[in-house]
Amino acid sequence: EAGVVQSPRYKIIEKKQPVAFWCNPISGHNTLYWYRQNLGQGPELLIRYENEEAVDDSQLPKDRFSAERLKGVDSTLKIQPAELGDSAVYLCASSSLAGSYNEQFFGPGTRLTVL
């Protein structure tokens, strides 16, 4: 079974440029998460989807960040414009059932460097 796929793995951009990250969750997983992990810190949830619906986006900086999961499968996270402080690893995770303690499976992440 394929794991959570993320691309690109690395991205270097100039500040004020846009950037997008893509995630394909494990087949059949209806819950998808985007996390941001700053250097030396644990992952912090940005947004959680149940199928196509964003059910928790309270931590998403909506002035510059946006996300979509149009068909309830893969998802894109966008930053526009990027700032220096956005440099971090962006992790995508998925799980199979909402409302229960099912394991979250993480992708390898996208390491973003903003210059």
Add this chain to the structure above:
Amino acid sequence: DQQVKQNSPSLSVQEGRISILNCDYTNSMFDYFLWYKKYPAEGPTFLISISSIKDKNEDGRFTVFLNKSAKHLSLHIVPSQPGDSAVYFCAASVTQGAQKLVFGQGTRLTINP
């Protein structure tokens, strides 16, 4: 406000000995706790979990202990092996609202041969 804290950024243990990783939390609503392990350039992978109705959960070489009164949990690895060298994250969740994990900062464990 750091609700889940791992106060030791790093830990070095000799192969074959016991590794003990600690985690403290402040939110008394947390009732489910997990440990994740992360290798470089990979995403975190689930290791072991414990519900607040228990005080111990064991899986092979890994045991998690929960002390609710102290708001403290620990992960014991015995015996430690070189492949256990990784960053370990403690995470906590509240039953209602489902699936929102709050992570600690992580502890880098190094197992020395």
